[in-house]
Amino acid sequence: MDEVRLRDIQAALREEGLDAWFFANFRGSDPIASKVLGLPDKAIVTRRWFYVIPADGEPVRLTHAIEPHALDALPGRQLRYGPWQEWQQHIKEALSSCKRVACQYSPMGIVPALGKLDAGTGEFLRSLGQELVSSGDLVARFEVTMTPDQEASHYAAMGVLLQTVDMAFSRVASLLRAGQVLTEFALQQEMKTFMEQSGLTASAAPIVAVDAHAADPHYEPDAEHSSVIGPDQVLLLDLWGKQAIPGAMYADITWCAWTGGAVPDEQQRVFNLVRDARDAGIAKAQEVAERRVCGWEVDRATRDVIDRGGYGEFFLHRTGHSIFEDSHGNGANMDDYETRDTRLLLPHTLFSIEPGIYLPGRFGFRNEINMHVKGGEAVVSGRKQDMLPALMA
Numbered sequence: 001m002d003e004v005r006l007r008d009i010q011a012a013l014r015e016e017g018l019d020a021w022f023f024a025n026f027r028g029s030d031p032i033a034s035k036v037l038g039l040p041d042k043a044i045v046t047r048r049w050f051y052v053i054p055a056d057g058e059p060v061r062l063t064h065a066i067e068p069h070a071l072d073a074l075p076g077r078q079l080r081y082g083p084w085q086e087w088q089q090h091i092k093e094a095l096s097s098c099k100r101v102a103c104q105y106s107p108m109g110i111v112p113a114l115g116k117l118d119a120g121t122g123e124f125l126r127s128l129g130q131e132l133v134s135s136g137d138l139v140a141r142f143e144v145t146m147t148p149d150q151e152a153s154h155y156a157a158m159g160v161l162l163q164t165v166d167m168a169f170s171r172v173a174s175l176l177r178a179g180q181v182l183t184e185f186a187l188q189q190e191m192k193t194f195m196e197q198s199g200l201t202a203s204a205a206p207i208v209a210v211d212a213h214a215a216d217p218h219y220e221p222d223a224e225h226s227s228v229i230g231p232d233q234v235l236l237l238d239l240w241g242k243q244a245i246p247g248a249m250y251a252d253i254t255w256c257a258w259t260g261g262a263v264p265d266e267q268q269r270v271f272n273l274v275r276d277a278r279d280a281g282i283a284k285a286q287e288v289a290e291r292r293v294c295g296w297e298v299d300r301a302t303r304d305v306i307d308r309g310g311y312g313e314f315f316l317h318r319t320g321h322s323i324f325e326d327s328h329g330n331g332a333n334m335d336d337y338e339t340r341d342t343r344l345l346l347p348h349t350l351f352s353i354e355p356g357i358y359l360p361g362r363f364g365f366r367n368e369i370n371m372h373v374k375g376g377e378a379v380v381s382g383r384k385q386d387m388l389p390a391l392m393a
Contacts, residue, residue, distance in 0.1 A: 001038045001074050005142070006059065012141055013055040018133060019098035022117075022125065023051040030116040032104050032135075032330060036142050037074060045070045050087065052094045060094040062087060092128055101125065102135040111136065111339050113330060136343040140331035144324040145348045146249060151372065154249035154323075154350060157242050158370065158382040160198040164191050165255045168208075168237055173391040176231055176259060184208040185226035191239060200241035203327055207238035210259070215364035217317055217356060231392060232260035234267060234363040240327045250327045252352050253382060254368035258390045270311070270357050271365050271388045277305035277355040278367045278384075281319055281334065285353070285371055285378045288345050295320075295332035295341035295351075302355040303337065311357045320352040323370060349373050350381070 013021060023033040026048040034041070037051065047064035049071055059076030063069075068080055079094075081087040095101065103125070104116035114136050122132060146154070168191050175182045188208040195202065204220075210227050213219045214236040221227075229235060240252035258267060284301035287293050299319040306315045318338045322331030332343035334353060345351070354368030372381045 003075060005038075006053070006075055009053055009138070009142060010055055012138060013053070013102070016102075016133075016137070018100050018102050019055055020095060021053045021102045021135060021138060022095070023053075023103070024117060024121050025049055026118075029118065030104055032114075032116055032139055032143070035330075036139060039071075039073060048087075050091060051076070052091070054094075054098070060090070062090050062094070088124065091124075095125070095128055095130060099129070099131060100133055101130045102133050102138055104135055104139070105132050106134055106136070111333075111341055111343070113333075114139070134342075136332075137346065140322070140343060140346050140349060144322055144329040144331040144350075145346065146324075146350070147247075150247055150249045151348070153243050153245065153247070154251055154370070154372070155381060157200060157249065158251040158253070160195060160200050161239055161241060161251050161253050162382055163198065164194050164206075164239055165237055165253070167191070167194055169255075169257055169389060169391060172229055172235065172257070172259060176229075176392060182229050183226040184210060184213065184221035184229060185223055187229065188221055191237070195239070195241050199243055201244040202239075202241040206240075207236065207254075209236045209238075209364075210234060211363045212361050214256075215358040215360055215362060217358060217364070217366070229259060233258075234365065235259050235391075236364065236366060238366065238368065242325070247325065249325065249350060250323050251370055251382065252323060252327050252368065253370065254354055254356075254366040255385050256365050256367070256388060258388055259392065261390055261392050263388055263390050267363065267365075268388060270359075270363075271367075273306060273309040273311060274355050274357055274365045274367045275386060276309075277302040277315075278353055278369065280305045281353040281355065282369070282371065282378075282380060285334075285345060285351075285373075288373060289377045293345045295334050295343055295345065296336035298334040298345075298353065299336040299341075302334075302353065306355060306357060314357045314359055315355060316358055317356070320354050320368075323350040323352060345373050345378065347373050347375055 050062040061071040106114040238254040242248040281302040318335035320334035322329035335341040356366035358364035
């Protein structure tokens with residue numbers, strides 16, 4: 001971590017009314033700390049270390065006497081400890097003028113992705129009179145905020161994903177008309193190849209699911225267990241990927257189709273409800289132009305639409321997730337269901353909005369778009385699916 005990043009972190013602490021950011025790590029217990037601080041991934045450190053960034057003044061590096069160089073990559077005053085009493089005394093002195101301290105902590109454990117500070121160390125900090133404050137928004141600000149090049153890489157990946165959807169729908173329609181057999185797995189592999197030839201890499205192959213399989217949000221076809229894609233079925237495609245270059249951003253979308261002629265009333269009704277819920281989430285996210293918006297608010301907006309439509313019990317997951325170099329990043333999730341995510345939608349970050357309705361044993365629909373928070377507005381970064389195509393019409 002260089003001096004410029006340090007000054008930016010200290011400025012953010014002052015803006016949020018925080019006295020310090022406290023980091024504690026034991027054998028990789030806090031991977032967020034390593035990313036935020038820019039520490040080497042492969043460093044072998046067997047003893048716990050601590051790092052304190054005050055809102056003003058010099059940071060403190062606290063390492064064990066047999067691993068004194070564990071934090072040499074960071075700026076600040078070096079302290080060492082041997083007996084456990086020494087690290088406690090050093091931390092007490094480092095935080096002596098502090099009252100509100102940020103750390104990787106989630107009140108009541110509500111956002112587990114942030115819960116890296118062990119309970120015992122939290123107890124020790126509170127015994128010093130410290131108020132623990134979640135570092136969630138700081139983490140997003142300094143870990144999942146994109147550069148202009150990264151923003152451009154997201155839009156490039158999005159373009160390829162949308163081309164892949166078009167290719168897949170066209171392929172299904174063509175083979176159905178010809179009476180040829182195409183399985184979920186075969187289409188998945190064609191999509192994977194298309195994406196790779198277009199310069200994308202991904203953590204896993206796309207989801208291709210029909211009817212009852214589309215009612216399983218995390219269904220994965222394979223060569224041995226895969227349904228034939230036939231006429232008059234719901235077809236769901238969930239795909240994600242990023243450019244195969246360092247620092248590239250993911251894009252992640254889900255589109256659906258009807259593989260027959262005219263869409264039946266029930267399937268059309270459920271698709272429309274999911275689409276309308278998505279639009280309610282988009283509208284809520286776009287309120288960032290006027291005020292600070294939390295992730296849970298976006299989830300609540302989409303969930304209310306589906307609840308009013310009578311399908312609330314079939315919406316089984318949060319509305320969306322943070323996106324960064326991994327398909328799921330450490331920024332705000334759109335979640336008031338699995339957790340209550342109070343993290344903010346911050347400038348130059350990405351997230352998905354993907355409500356779904358899953359009717360067990362029958363069919364499911366998910367409608368997923370990505371949103372990009374620019375300086376003062378939130379925009380959809382690709383095409384939205386507003387109509388359910390009938391591939392044999």
